[in-house]
Amino acid sequence: MSEFPSVLAVVVVRDGTLPAGADESVAEAGGAVLLVGSGTEEASSRLTSAVRVWTAGTGTAPGTLAATLAPLLAPVHTVVLPASPDGRDLAPRLAAALDRPLLVGAVEVLPHGADVLRWGGQALVELTVDGPYLVTLEPGLRGVEPAAGTPERTAIALPAFGGAAVPDARCLTTLEATAETGGLAEARRIMGAGGGLGGAEEVALLVRVGAALGAAVGATRVVTDAGLLGYERQIGTTGVTVDPDLYIAFGVSGAPHHTGGLGAPRHVVSVNTDPYCPMTAMADLGIVADAAAVLTELAQCLERDDESAL
Numbered sequence: 001m002s003e004f005p006s007v008l009a010v011v012v013v014r015d016g017t018l019p020a021g022a023d024e025s026v027a028e029a030g031g032a033v034l035l036v037g038s039g040t041e042e043a044s045s046r047l048t049s050a051v052r053v054w055t056a057g058t059g060t061a062p063g064t065l066a067a068t069l070a071p072l073l074a075p076v077h078t079v080v081l082p083a084s085p086d087g088r089d090l091a092p093r094l095a096a097a098l099d100r101p102l103l104v105g106a107v108e109v110l111p112h113g114a115d116v117l118r119w120g121g122q123a124l125v126e127l128t129v130d131g132p133y134l135v136t137l138e139p140g141l142r143g144v145e146p147a148a149g150t151p152e153r154t155a156i157a158l159p160a161f162g163g164a165a166v167p168d169a170r171c172l173t174t175l176e177a178t179a180e181t182g183g184l185a186e187a188r189r190i191m192g193a194g195g196g197l198g199g200a201e202e203v204a205l206l207v208r209v210g211a212a213l214g215a216a217v218g219a220t221r222v223v224t225d226a227g228l229l230g231y232e233r234q235i236g237t238t239g240v241t242v243d244p245d246l247y248i249a250f251g252v253s254g255a256p257h258h259t260g261g262l263g264a265p266r267h268v269v270s271v272n273t274d275p276y277c278p279m280t281a282m283a284d285l286g287i288v289a290d291a292a293a294v295l296t297e298l299a300q301c302l303e304r305d306d307e308s309a310l
């Protein structure tokens with residue numbers, strides 16, 4: 001294990017699923033990654049930016065995982081974790097176990113620190129540290145270029161942690177993700193509610209249509225401030241950063257505070273009465289129409305196709 005390079009990404013995998021930002025963290029670490037958790041070998045084949053991969057089947061309880069990993073990671077100068085839910089759980093515990101500083105919310109890892117976002121994304125601050133450190137990288141901002149060739153993969157067995165019991169987080173239950181509760185950061189499809197969509201009735205319909213299409217529902221601040229959806233559904237510089245394959249925006253103007261958290265969606269559809277609004281300008285498909293009417297029509301199409309869809 002002493003072969004770990006001086007910069008290494010550490011990514012927690014659950015049942016073979018990579019978290020949001022996994023590939024970006026690997027790319028930021030120069031292509032070297034240690035995958036831990038469950039289904040790590042399966043997950044390793046989905047990485048596009050990896051050059052060198054180590055996989056280890058472990059539990060995902062963050063305290064025990066940190067205690068197990070700390071001796072192995074001691075020679076590594078810079079440990080990069082995605083700022084995914086598991087990454088954010090593990091990073092501070094690992095930093096404490098390694099007795100190192102943790103730089104959170106980075107957009108770029110530097111040789112002696114990182115550029116981090118502060119003030120709700122309003123400021124970019126360069127933090128420098130003496131000696132080794134850990135970084136959590138914000139998903140959806142960096143993007144990745146696929147690495148050339150097939151990565152070299154090594155499965156390793158980690159020694160079971162034999163120290164005194166670590167106070168740890170316990171998973172009591174795993175809730176099924178719904179359009180309204182599923183993690184936005186990991187969602188591949190997102191339907192966004194903006195101020196032009198309407199009120200509670202239209203937002204409730206968006207949630208139902210989102211569920212039928214396997215999409216998570218996000219919102220602008222206008223919608224969360226109005227109490228139509230919780231703040232955890234807000235996409236933007238003071239909300240969640242996302243990176244979906246598809247973003248369908250209903251009555252969203254496309255203000256920089258919102259699009260700043262959108263990542264780089266592969267496809268964007270904007271439904272807006274204003275053909276010149278920034279959201280439609282960045283869309284692959286702009287539908288110039290009343291958002292509620294288009295949503296209602298979409299719901300009716302889904303109902304016609306499958307009576308149980310909504």
Ligand SMILES: Cc1cc2nc3c(=O)[nH]c(=O)nc-3n(C[C@H](O)[C@H](O)[C@H](O)COP(=O)(O)OP(=O)(O)OC[C@H]3O[C@@H](n4cnc5c(N)ncnc54)[C@H](O)[C@@H]3O)c2cc1C
Nearest residue numbers: 194195196220221236237238239251253257258272273291
């Ligand atoms: C410090 C700070 C942080 C912020 N952080 C965030 C953030 O994290 N996320 C965020 O989203 N915002 C954030 N904001 C707010 C942001 O600047 C915008 O005000 C907000 O994103 C606008 O939301 P909106 O597009 O839904 O609403 P509006 O700006 O009100 O736009 C509504 C849109 O709907 C269209 N429309 C109107 N009627 C219809 C209709 N019937 N059918 C179809 N379209 C229609 C309009 O043409 C318009 O484009 C922040 C602001 C500040 C100052």
